[in-house]
Amino acid sequence: MSGPLARHLVSACTRLGDTVIHLDATDHQLVSAALVTGCRVTATFADPALAGVTWTRLTRTHLEDDLQVADLRVIRPENSAQALEDLSGTAALVVVQQSCAPSSDEAGRPAAGAAASDVQPIAVSAAATLLKPGGHLAVVTGLHRAEDRVVDPVPEVIRRARGAGLRYLQHIIALRLPVRGERIDPVMSQREVAAAQALPPCAGLPVSARVHSDVLLFTKVTGLADGSCELGEPRHKAKAGERTGSALAADSSPPAGSGQGGTTQAGGGR
DSSP states (O other), X not given: XXXXXXXXXXXXXXXXXXXXXXXXXXXXXXXXXXHHTTOEEEEEESOHHHHHHHHHHHHHHSOHHHHTTEEEEEOOGGGXXXXXGGXXXXXXXXXXXXXXXXXXXXXXXXXXXXXXXGSSTTHHHHHHHHEEEEEEEEEEEOOEEETTEEEOOHHHHHHHHHHXXXXXXXXXXXXXXXXXXXXXXXXXXXXXXXHHHTSOOOTTOOGGGGGEEEEEEEEEOOSOTTOOOOTTSOSSOOOXXXXXXXXXXXXXXXXXXXXXXXXXXXXXOO
């Protein structure tokens, strides 16, 4: 996940002191953004080494007192529901990411008949139990390759989220490349080229699939009139004359709950 996207999700969907959870994290970005905004944060990692690298990066950029509210756990994705029972019903924001790689067996080979939407089969339902009333689930995904065809996981993710009792709010297009006016600029810096090369390979996908990620936003329904938020309208209100500090800009985002899409420049990400 890119830093700008992480900061925007946290600023749009949380308030000071809220709990943020990143399921099956692969970097420090969301944890760091949550700490900066005064949130408690838990991140789960499938790889102990990756969790160690993440903690090292956090210790270099955050004060020791801030890290007291950061909780990094090494958990296999299929065990996340049981391992996070102590956080059930507490999170204002839960973030789930789907990589390009389809489900695999123990040897790392693609499972026969695996579909892109089955990369994290329990993630949506597990995330729903972690949300408090009015909390938000953000699923960061994109086109996947399943066997010999390209699959769009968005409809299946929405179906699963609704089945878990969540309301679909928005589909945001998070751009991975810089924008100049109304045109996507393919000219990238050396840092951006390195980030693009680090993305997981997706054989068979069209080149244009790498231009953006799909960010799906859901909420846990409550009886409150303000039980939702919209990207581009942060809950952290800036004082008069101050800037919010958000590195992203959503253009003409529809009202929350409309189910329509918006466009956001993410500047990176998986």
